Amino acid sequence: MSTKRPIKIAPSILTADFGRLADEVQAAEAGGADYIHLDVMDGRFVPNLSFGPSIVAAVRAATQLPLDVHLMIEDPDRYLADFAEAGATFLTVHVEACIHLHRTVQRITELGCRAGVTLNPATPVEALREIIPFVDMVLVMSVNPGFGAQRFIETATNKLRRVRRMVEELNPLCDVEVDGGIDTHNIDDVVRSGANVIVVGSAVFNSRAPVAENIAALRKAARGALWREI
Numbered sequence: 001m002s003t004k005r006p007i008k009i010a011p012s013i014l015t016a017d018f019g020r021l022a023d024e025v026q027a028a029e030a031g032g033a034d035y036i037h038l039d040v041m042d043g044r045f046v047p048n049l050s051f052g053p054s055i056v057a058a059v060r061a062a063t064q065l066p067l068d069v070h071l072m073i074e075d076p077d078r079y080l081a082d083f084a085e086a087g088a089t090f091l092t093v094h095v096e097a098c099i100h101l102h103r104t105v106q107r108i109t110e111l112g113c114r115a116g117v118t119l120n121p122a123t124p125v126e127a128l129r130e131i132i133p134f135v136d137m138v139l140v141m142s143v144n145p146g147f148g149a150q151r152f153i154e155t156a157t158n159k160l161r162r163v164r165r166m167v168e169e170l171n172p173l174c175d176v177e178v179d180g181g182i183d184t185h186n187i188d189d190v191v192r193s194g195a196n197v198i199v200v201g202s203a204v205f206n207s208r209a210p211v212a213e214n215i216a217a218l219r220k221a222a223r224g225a226l227w228r229e230i
């Protein structure tokens with residue numbers, strides 16, 4: 001089966017200037033971003049701390065774009081309602097962090113959010129099989145979560161192909177997202193491998209070029225590279 005759909009670019013604010021966060025987010029929106037990706041870290045599930053619901057609410061007030069909230073936290077059930085109230089559109093949890101993943105996904109949906117699940121680079125694709133029918137998005141991590149500006153793990157493209165096949169089989173409307181180390185050199189590969197939502201942090205928010213220019217360069221690099229069965 002072959003599916004064609006336009007890709008979405010989701011800039012991650014992790015490397016944005018937090019002193020000018022509203023401006024940064026608005027620059028991404030004006031530059032053609034589709035979602036804003038927010039990386040929540042608890043210093044336990046990942047070895048880094050970032051921010052919580054108050055920053056999500058601040059971003060909610062600054063943009064009309066859907067907010068794609070990536071929870072890199074242990075036992076995320078404790079905070080789902082807070083992030084929903086802060087304005088999250090998507091809430092994505094790690095399969096490694098949830099004992100009762102189906103219940104967590106159900107709760108996200110009940111809160112009125114779109115449910116995403118993700119897995120660390122060393123977690124097998126098979127961990128997704130039973131939950132795919134219940135989610136709106138699957139996220140393939142292409143770096144070990146916790147930090148921006150890391151190097152893309154090359155085996156992620158093969159993993160994306162296997163995830164895309166599983167999604168086509170079990171829930172064809174589900175999005176396949178990729179996160180970590182994406183830039184103009186590899187965006188075409190990840191799209192061809194099956195990703196249709198592309199998270200990009202340091203290749204969008206950096207001191208080398210304006211945000212809009214960076215987004216345009218990514219779109220150009222991915223042009224025409226809509227997913228097809230390989």
Ligand code: DX5
Nearest residue numbers: 145146147149180181201202
């Ligand atoms: C990693 C985060 C990513 C990260 C992406 O823990 O989940 O969203 O910020 O940043 P880049 O694109 O710089 O790898």
Ligand code: ZN
Nearest residue numbers: 039070179199
């Ligand atoms: Zn992320």
